Amino acid sequence: MSLPEITGHQSAASVGSKTGAFSLPTSATLSIAELKATAKKIRRHIITMIGKAGSGHPGGSLSAVEIVTALYFRVLRHRVADPCWPARDRFILSKGHAAPLLYAVLAECGYIPLADLSSLRQLDSRLQGHTDCLLVPGIEMSAGALGQGLSFGIGVSLAGRLNSLDYRVYVLLGDGECDEGQVWEAAMATAHFKLDNLTVIVDNNGIQLDGWNRDIMNLEPFARKWDSFGWHVIEVDGHDFAQLIDAFGRARQVKGQPTVVIAHTVKGKGVSFMENNVDYHGKAPSAAEMEKALKELA
């Protein structure tokens, strides 16, 4: 298994100590055990944030926890003290309803104070219901309307090529999001432009708002679709850090074509009554449910 080069988090400690938000060991990268512990913390943040807000999307936030945690704490080259560092790797959250997940990860990194998380979805909070890149340092793209992130990622990737910067671009799509035609316009274009600095991760949790994908709008054969669009396809267990990290390392080695990591996940992962439960796509837990969920995530 080849691991990717790790260069992130050099300045996380200093920023964190200034804002009082830093809650990580000062090592540049986390071990698998530390990643697992961080993932649990992030799940707790997600439940608490959405529970307090009284609305939001827990299912698709919980399903992508390992994906985004692996990226920020192991894979991405980024500087917390310099969110606009031109050479940073970019993470683009296309499925903007997973905003609580990204906010929690950015807070754990030190981009925003952990205390801000409790303001999710409230008037005058910078933590909008769906991500707003003008309000939160570290957020690359405003999202919420599905299907637009990969196109944006292509632009970022092309700019890197034009500027001779070797950053990588990671775009997280939902599987349900792939109903949108724009995703496939963009998939075609990414391969056409031979953007091997761009990696898509699909949070393949199998459920969209109205039900199981197979019942609402069948995506299969999903991997073959990406393959036929000219992508290098890797399939992993999206909750297995070692597999995810390995996949990102392998994507880095692929030249002349983009890579898609189809991450098989469980919607609502980590909270028994939310797992594979369509109801929790866009429903906040009640106070009692929140307590129960946090107990499971203790």
Next chain:
Amino acid sequence: MSVSLDMAPREAYGRALVEMGREDRDIVVLDADLSRSTMTHFFAREFPERFFDCGIAEQNMVGIAAGLAASGKIPFASTFAVFAPGRCFDQVRMSVAQPKLNVKLVTTHGGITVGEDGISHQSIEDLALICSLPGFTVIVPADAIETVQAIRVAAATRGPFYIRLGRPKTPLVYTEGYCFNPGKAVVMRPGKDVTVIAIGIMVAEALAAAKVMNEEGIDCRVLNMPTLKPIDEATILKAATETGGIVIAEEHLEHGGLGSAVARVVGKHHPVPLAFVAIQDTYAQSGKPAELLKRYGLTAEDIQQAVRAVIKRKQQ
């Protein structure tokens, strides 16, 4: 750059892009398989590495432009006015307008003068759509000279721009040396009895109409309003106050374009009789541009009629 009398604004645009591309390496151009018509192909030929043909996929093109802008580039994205913002409205809204990105949408073949291609290709709603988006600067140049100026201003000014050009060659209403001032109306002709506020190809019609009116003893002011948004409220109110009646002329539906903007301004601050020379709540049809302008009421004669009507209402 030299803009010749017989150059369509879109050709002036294509040639200006090349000049600007030589001056600024951050300028990049995108098209959706219409580069021979939008004239971005001149840029593509000289700067192939900075030109991205996105194929027939306007939504993706706008998203790519947004990503380029977010990474410090100055993207000009072009297609027909009927396809942007029409085909990619939500992409323009969420990926460009909401994050206030530095994307320049320059569309061609606006209005009904696209002609024989018919209503699927006649963009009569684009200004209403794009003006609905907070933060967009919207410009409709009157001729090739103003087009080049507007394109340069767009490149030099941060933020989202929409510039709408037509298909046909249009008579020059300006001479070399004209300096386009964004957000400002231009007094094309002074006058005290009534004001015609025109935009795009209707500026030339308005000037022709004013000349006839003058012969009838009506002193007709003509304003060119190249920047539709943000609208020049001060000059509109000055016209309302000083001339007491306004005719608005535009190659667009009566609702949602220049007429709506002017009505909003005078309605709020200084109501005066208004008349609208625009396409009524209907779609047009195939035909030669001149035939269509006549059939759908967008000629100098239609402006004259509207002026007479406004003068009559003023006197009542």
